[in-house]
Amino acid sequence: MNLTALLQKAGLEPVDGFGDGDILSITMDSRRATPGALFVCMPGSNTDSQSFIADAASNGAVAAVVYDENGVSAAKLAGIASVKFAPTRLEFNESVWRVCNEFFGHPTHNMQVIGVTGTNGKTTTAWLIRDMLVAMGIPAGYLGTLGIQLPGEERELSNTTPFAVELYNLLAEARQRKTQALTMEVSSHALHERRSDGIEFDAAVFTNLTQDHLDFHGTMEAYAEAKHRLFRSLPKQTDKRFVGAFNNDDPVGAKWAIEQDGPSVTYSLLGEADLVGTPLKVQVDHIHLRLDYRGTVDVEIPLGGSFNVSNCLSAVAGMIALGYDLKSIAEALPKVRPVPGRFEAVKNDRGIGILVDYAHTPDALEKLLDSVRELKPNRIISVFGCGGDRDTTKRPKMGRAASERSDLTVLTSDNPRTEDPAKILEQVRAGIVPTSDSVAIIDRREAIAYAVKAAQPGDVVVIAGKGHENYQIIGRTKYPMDDRDLAREALS
Numbered sequence: 001m002n003l004t005a006l007l008q009k010a011g012l013e014p015v016d017g018f019g020d021g022d023i024l025s026i027t028m029d030s031r032r033a034t035p036g037a038l039f040v041c042m043p044g045s046n047t048d049s050q051s052f053i054a055d056a057a058s059n060g061a062v063a064a065v066v067y068d069e070n071g072v073s074a075a076k077l078a079g080i081a082s083v084k085f086a087p088t089r090l091e092f093n094e095s096v097w098r099v100c101n102e103f104f105g106h107p108t109h110n111m112q113v114i115g116v117t118g119t120n121g122k123t124t125t126a127w128l129i130r131d132m133l134v135a136m137g138i139p140a141g142y143l144g145t146l147g148i149q150l151p152g153e154e155r156e157l158s159n160t161t162p163f164a165v166e167l168y169n170l171l172a173e174a175r176q177r178k179t180q181a182l183t184m185e186v187s188s189h190a191l192h193e194r195r196s197d198g199i200e201f202d203a204a205v206f207t208n209l210t211q212d213h214l215d216f217h218g219t220m221e222a223y224a225e226a227k228h229r230l231f232r233s234l235p236k237q238t239d240k241r242f243v244g245a246f247n248n249d250d251p252v253g254a255k256w257a258i259e260q261d262g263p264s265v266t267y268s269l270l271g272e273a274d275l276v277g278t279p280l281k282v283q284v285d286h287i288h289l290r291l292d293y294r295g296t297v298d299v300e301i302p303l304g305g306s307f308n309v310s311n312c313l314s315a316v317a318g319m320i321a322l323g324y325d326l327k328s329i330a331e332a333l334p335k336v337r338p339v340p341g342r343f344e345a346v347k348n349d350r351g352i353g354i355l356v357d358y359a360h361t362p363d364a365l366e367k368l369l370d371s372v373r374e375l376k377p378n379r380i381i382s383v384f385g386c387g388g389d390r391d392t393t394k395r396p397k398m399g400r401a402a403s404e405r406s407d408l409t410v411l412t413s414d415n416p417r418t419e420d421p422a423k424i425l426e427q428v429r430a431g432i433v434p435t436s437d438s439v440a441i442i443d444r445r446e447a448i449a450y451a452v453k454a455a456q457p458g459d460v461v462v463i464a465g466k467g468h469e470n471y472q473i474i475g476r477t478k479y480p481m482d483d484r485d486l487a488r489e490a491l492s
Helices: 003-009 049-058 069-078 089-103 122-135 164-176 188-192 220-232 251-259 307-321 326-335 362-373 394-405 421-429 444-454 483-491
Strands: 016-018 025-027 037-040 063-066 081-084 112-117 140-144 147-150 153-155 181-185 203-206 243-247 264-268 275-282 287-292 296-301 353-357 380-384 408-411 438-440 460-464 471-474 477-480
Touching: 003 081, 003 089, 016 069, 025 089, 025 164, 037 049, 037 089, 049 063, 049 069, 063 069, 063 089, 069 081, 089 164, 112 122, 112 220, 112 307, 122 140, 122 181, 122 307, 122 326, 140 164, 147 164, 188 220, 203 220, 203 251, 203 307, 220 251, 243 251, 243 307, 251 264, 264 307, 275 307, 287 307, 287 326, 296 326, 307 326, 307 362, 353 362, 353 483, 362 380, 362 394, 362 460, 380 394, 380 444, 394 408, 394 421, 408 421, 408 444, 421 438, 444 460, 444 483, 460 483
Parallel strands: 025 037, 037 063, 063 081, 112 181, 112 203, 140 181, 203 243, 243 264, 264 275, 353 460, 380 408, 380 460, 408 438
Antiparallel strands: 016 081, 140 147, 147 153, 275 287, 287 296, 471 477
């Protein structure tokens, strides 16, 4: 599409720029630019992406989206067209998603799309919805923390919800692969930064709101406001009928359900909602759940842990919001697969339980350890840490949550990033219950080995914080590391 025509169709008037060109693709990676590419320079705090305009041009880019006069000058020097949008981050991002949505021809307009947001449970909820859709014979995809999974394609992603340029390329790929339905985790970062704007959601699920990401949002109110955009602002960007699904057991969810402008579905484990779930039996790898919604069904689900009862209920609410009946849902739910790195057991012949889970917030860690306690182990040995360059206020809360619920707490590094891991552990230790048994071992491999060695038959070792991740970030480098492999290594 011609650049000038593209901007006109997107309803945009650049503040500066020059030249024109026929756009054949859009990328924000200069190395992936091909002949006819529009190279989008995203503003960033670490790197001036406009410094790569010459590289993009040498690879065939014919135009660049820039955010200041340096970018305009760099494009002129490289001999390509430029478009300068408003330099403020939100206005710039707004322009970028509109360009992408128009270029790719509104890729989600004829696709059933459901978003999942909340502090905890996004990944499992989105995963279960996709699996139920697949069990019903619908070509469905998933996009989130575990990567992108489309019919015939699976791969990892760098962000739960990618930036708009990458995201719209993925949505176009999903359409090309004949994906009829897509489940998406939608992070608060993405909602605040307008990454997910323009996606035409048919429904969305709100799981819960507890402390996380205050390093980014500043306050719980701002954090909640970002998530609320999925239910309040994004539905106005489509003519689709939008249905919100809200956890009535969460005070924020109950409030948003009342405020929702349009149809909604509420769900609860406590009994006051459209959809009510009653756990009949919960085991380490199995849940027997009763569902009440315009009728009653009992269903066996191949997931373990009491916190997964809430996740299953969230997924069922999402399916109802998409328009599926309880009977069809009950037939599909037993066919779902366990989620990698979520309450994932590491099998062994020593008579000890080893569980790997992604829990990395105080609330998630509490729910995880409470679920393990319900299994009546002899002792719970927990291993966890807190990520560097992230919310520091949750660190002592994590320490308290673990030490109150564990017989032995092993503190270790998570992804320290650019922080000193010893200082992170000091902040976690500030919340440890003084009378509890705890030890701090910075090296994660050594910490997991210590916990496994200390375990006796009948004990359960809970390794929390990283789940499915197969790396550890130290400084700005990712090093190969997988908690499941470390546990197996310790066992051997």
